[in-house]
Amino acid sequence: MDEKMQGKICLVTGATSGVGKATARALAQMGATVVGVGRDQTRCTETAEEIQQVSGNPKIEFLLADLSDQVKVRQLVDVFKSRYARLDVLINNAGAFFLRRKVSAQGIEMTWALNHLSYFLLTNLLLDQILDSAPARIVNVASGVHYRGKIHFDELNLSRGYNGWKAYSQSKLANILFTYELVRRIPDPSIAINTLTPGMIATRIGQNTGPIVKQLVRLVQSTSGKTPEDGAESIIYLASADEAGEFRGKFFREVQAVRSSETSYDENISRMLWEVSERMTGLS
Numbered sequence: 246m247d248e249k250m251q252g253k254i255c256l257v258t259g260a261t262s263g264v265g266k267a268t269a270r271a272l273a274q275m276g277a278t279v280v281g282v283g284r285d286q287t288r289c290t291e292t293a294e295e296i297q298q299v300s301g302n303p304k305i306e307f308l309l310a311d312l313s314d315q316v317k318v319r320q321l322v323d324v325f326k327s328r329y330a331r332l333d334v335l336i337n338n339a340g341a342f343f344l345r346r347k348v349s350a351q352g353i354e355m356t357w358a359l360n361h362l363s364y365f366l367l368t369n370l371l372l373d374q375i376l377d378s379a380p381a382r383i384v385n386v387a388s389g390v391h392y393r394g395k396i397h398f399d400e401l402n403l404s405r406g407y408n409g410w411k412a413y414s415q416s417k418l419a420n421i422l423f424t425y426e427l428v429r430r431i432p433d434p435s436i437a438i439n440t441l442t443p444g445m446i447a448t449r450i451g452q453n454t455g456p457i458v459k460q461l462v463r464l465v466q467s468t469s470g471k472t473p474e475d476g477a478e479s480i481i482y483l484a485s486a487d488e489a490g491e492f493r494g495k496f497f498r499e500v501q502a503v504r505s506s507e508t509s510y511d512e513n514i515s516r517m518l519w520e521v522s523e524r525m526t527g528l529s
């Protein structure tokens with residue numbers, strides 16, 4: 246076992262599948278204490294056992310939470326803080342695509358609740374602990390789909406004319422705007438805060454896109470030939486590479502910093518997004 250992350254505590258959401266699972270496994274192989282978050286007890290138990298076996302690292306635990314539900318996010322943070330005195334790396338990764346409109350326990354459109362508000366709420370509730378653990382890192386998993394995204398401030402809930410791609414690209418743009426605004430609000434250079442796209446990867450996320458798009462996604466994913474391990478590379482790099490501890494406000498693709506969309510750099514939009522997210526999560 247590579248001991249590079251020995252002594253580090255890493256919280257990884259969506260660690261039961263896809264790029265989150267590949268990330269959790271790699272961090273475990275580097276000796277980290279990995280706390281995965283999942284919503285299904287059986288998948289959590291099986292994944293923890295698998296990662297322990299593959300990595301030879303027993304310090305793997307899963308906490309259960311449906312991250313689309315703000316009550317569950319708050320409970321998750323309470324449990325995490327009661328068990329762990331520090332948090333060195335937070336990886337916001339759990340996400341999904343919803344072909345048909347659904348709402349969360351709080352009545353919020355599901356893509357927004359899960360893909361954006363869970364990142365926002367979880368990070369803010371853990372921020373005191375992250376700051377106390379400096380140097381520390383926050384890694385937000387976004388997507389290349391954000392280039393086509395727009396934040397629909399007039400109707401964030403998308404209750405009229407819902408379209409899964411509109412909801413998904415909006416949420417993934419929000420991941421990047423949130424990352425850049427967080428950098429502005431946390432001037433401490435010892436907190437590395439970055440975002441990335443894993444690229445088109447064959448995971449379970451493409452399974453819920455409807456029959457035609459599902460075929461298309463499968464085709465693109467199979468021609469890209471990329472595995473969840475490939476998709477996890479930028480996450481693992483931002484979470485563990487020595488030099489990445491100094492990066493702030495960067496967007497990565499294939500382990501390279503690249504420019505995100507023009508909109509993502511708009512400070513007014515970022516600020517507005519922050520304020521509305523505070524209201525939607527009861528933080529203000």
Ligand SMILES: NC(=O)c1ccc[n+]([C@@H]2O[C@H](COP(=O)([O-])OP(=O)(O)OC[C@H]3O[C@@H](n4cnc5c(N)ncnc54)[C@H](OP(=O)(O)O)[C@@H]3O)[C@@H](O)[C@H]2O)c1
Nearest residue numbers: 259261262263264311312338339340388445446448449450
């Ligand atoms: N795959 C791609 O081509 C691609 C491209 C760009 C960006 N991304 C981003 O990469 C991230 C990971 O996606 P993936 O491709 O690895 O997908 P995935 O295989 O479907 O994994 C998603 C993870 O999120 C968890 N999750 C979903 N809903 C949840 C909820 N309500 N509460 C708690 N956890 C929940 C899933 O848990 P369960 O095991 O219980 O379902 C799973 O662990 C997402 O943020 C996605 O937007 C993926």
